[in-house]
Amino acid sequence: MIKSRIRKYHAPVWDEPLVMQLGAEGRQGVALPITEPAISEVVGSPEDLIPLSMRRTSALGLPQLSEFEVQRHYLHLSQETLGMMQISLFGTCTMKYNPRVNEKIVYQPYVAEINPHQDEKTLQGSLEVVSRFDHLLRELSGLDKFVFQAGGGADAAYIQACITRAFHASRGELAQRNEIITTSQAHPCNPATASAAGFKVITLPLEENGYPSLEALKSVVSSRTAALMVNNPDDIGIYNPNIREWVEVVHQAGGLCFYDHANFNGVMTRIRAADLGFDACMFMLHKTFGGPKGGGGPAVGAYGCTSELIPFLPGPLVERNEGGSYELRDAGDLSIGRVREFWGNVPTVIRAYSWTRAMGIEGLRDAANISVLANNYMEKRILSIPGITKGLPELTQRRLEMTRYSLGELTQETGVTTIDIQNRMPDYGIDGYWLSHEPWFIPEPFTPEAGELWSIEDLDYWIDVLEIVCTEARENPELVKSAPHNQPVHQLSGANLSDPEKWATTWRAYQRKYMEID
Amino acid sequence: MTKIGSKVPTAHPFMANSAPESYKEMLRVAEVGDIDELFEQIPAEHLYTGEWNFPEPLKSEASLYRHVSGILKQNISCEDYLNFLGAGCWQHYVPAICDEMVTRTEFLTSVWGTPSSDHGRNQVWFEFASQIGELVGMEFVGLPLYSFGTAGGHAIRMASRMNKRHKVLIPRSMDPERLAVLKTYCGYAELDGFIEIVQVEVDPQSGRLDLRDLESKIDHEVTAVYFDNPNYLGVIEKEARAICDLAHKFGVEAIVGVDPISLGVLASPAEYGADIVVGTTQPLGVHMNCGGGVGGFIATRDEERYAREYPTLQVSLTDTIEQGEMAFALTLFEQSSYGSREDGNDWTGNSVYLWAVANATYMSLMGPSGFKSIGHSILERSHYAALKIAEIPKLSVPWRTDFFKEFVVNFDATHKTVAEVNTALMTHKIFGGKDLSEDFPELGQSALYSVTEIHTQEDLDTLVAALEEVTK
Structure with a gap:
């Protein structure tokens, strides 16, 4: 039953050409400072300062626009981006409020105009925030030290893979320990970073309880086991209650255990990685801790570990010395070195610290409770929509902050798929939902995540739109299959972009492939 | 120390449903008596019930701003000194419009919408790749990577997958910070995929890579030569053509790292024979951010053997069901870790895509x-x-x-x-x-x-x- 008044909506359409198609010969968007005559007198012509063999001879095919033309173009493109302008329940990404005050702070020169090589004495502010936030995360995880070098969650998983390497190498066991175990429900970055670091990957499939059995784990753990990399709960809202035993089994075999806390939002203040026996965990500051997504970073995968693994952390490490000031310390000989230059996306660490301080410990508990409650609130209504079922419906316990649903029945009945519905919902101003990571084992999946940001009215509106689109699927399936209709552009033609003759990742390539000059 | 239980929250500005009436309404509809019921999956012995050593919340924005900015003002910035x-x-000048764009809520908070609903942002990404392609003289460009060093690391691994060789030559002048990243990416001898790093000397007279030393070290077992131009010490590798030619003689990939801000006056790497170009994006309209402004890219000729080895995501210009309308779609997604998990090329994830917005704006302003x-x-x-x-x-x-x-x-x-x-x-x-x-x-x-x-x-x-x- 539709609860909301459905608004009229149409996305802005600017029919905006490519920037390379705009402007005219000789226009300029910036003027450079005039070179002082005394400088020219000393150095002569700048062209002569470049070795002959290295002078650019080819013309640069960049656009030529005035400053306003550039501004207007990118403003138009921002308006042709729906993002969080209305309601986005994009599952696994924990869409939450990104407090504006943080943007105000991180664009101040004392954050933005800082070079990482500056003397520590001039970096005390940034170092203090990093150190304070490290301590807050220690409290939330029970672990002993956090670093922020990883440029995202996947990069933090890569830190784990690298620390696994260095840890076993330091004991002379690396050649023998070359397997990392994960599950089919762990984010793809876990097996992928393990493999990129040189490990063989063993992936345990789900079993009837919604997670792999302890027996399955035992059957693959051996003296070859280097590490276990898992999330819990997974992104269908299922919690593996045997996780402590899992960690014990892997530890007994000599492996390390890494907790991918991508789905921390629902269990904040209830679960601590160290209490479950894990050696390390990762938090995503751009998700759980209020940092903005930026369309895909700059992000931070905060990586924390027990004291046993601290010597392996990537450096430099932020420490407080006895005098009370902060310093950057070399990480030492056992350190994995670097996974990325410098010590992390500092502005996002600042944002996360600020968000966490605004929440306080009780606020974090409230956010977790509200997230899980909101998911269960949504489930009641979503499951009342004909054609939608719950993924793994035989598992009747309450799901945590996400539930994965299936549109399989609706697809069988109408031919309309989950991707069609994902394309249609934005016509009502609703950002497309998350489907599922690979591998898909629930037919026609979709995965909303309510989080703590959105109001009851927002959640209801989202469900109303879903329900309307499901009704459309029955009454006018073509309308849904040909969606979207109210967006800046129509549905893609479905051209095979894996064909080298067809893909074009740059304007140059496109011009050559599609616009042969006659 | 604080002990917390589960009680009806008090309203918080970041959470609509923290208003007690909304919260209670959700409990009612979801048929939940006690909030703890919702956590029935978690065994009691997993739950943390101890005290918390956590500072008091700063719910007031005014208090929060004062607290956080108060700490940060201890910094001395490159505007002070x-x-x-x-x-x-x-430190380059960042035009105001670059900051305007990356703080637009649409760009700042977007995630993964559909190709139609996030069309504008996808177009920016395409314009980022297209303009980088113009600067470096290449036709295939992926979406940005975490940094210059990570781009270099992935590029070396691309080369190794392509020619199945496991040794890379890198000049002594390599940025130590970047080199540390490359070492990580090249792996350990005990495991699969290890790539040995061999250092090429620098000619002390010129500061350039020592060509004779390169000649003595290059052979058919080398996967790639990777050098930056200008190098870390600022020196322009004016024998870049000779380095690339030498590499090609042995079937070795020539990987060149660049600072794109130099490319209005310096030859593009494509002009002197680079096969894979990597580089930094930070100088193009992004503040230093204490190192948090860094970003990287990979660019190559538009040849299938390169394209199939990219670890990144990339957007392609394509068309829609409406005649003459252009749109953007991910291409070669299936070879990424999102598409193929451990069988994909290395891995990808969140990167520095917001900086691509600043970069595209900056390059358009500069022309x-x-x-x-x-x-x-x-x-x-x-x-x-x-x-x-x-x-x-x-x-x-x-x-x-x-x-x-x-x-x-x-x-x-x-x-x-x-x-x-x-x-x-x-x-x-x-x-x-x-x-x-x-x-x-x-x-x-x-x-x-x-x-x-x-x-x-x-x-x-x-x-x-x-x-x-x-x-x-």
């Missing part, structure tokens, strides 16, 4: 004439500084010609360490160049100075006077 530090993270002007400006100012510094008694600039933006200053004759000089410069409100003495002991007490378009003649004269005074 005159800065000559670069070394992988450079061909802007890139030329800024290249000239940096050349003129950095050479002026180098010449003036070289005139200071006891200071020397070993490589006085053929450099871009950065140059080495040696202090050996002063019998002072770079650390001492830099400490003294701070009393003049100057951040001196990056101390090289630990990473390049063969250069003695040397520092890497970075001079860009932001430095006026007066700034440079101030530096020269201060250097003269502190090295007396």
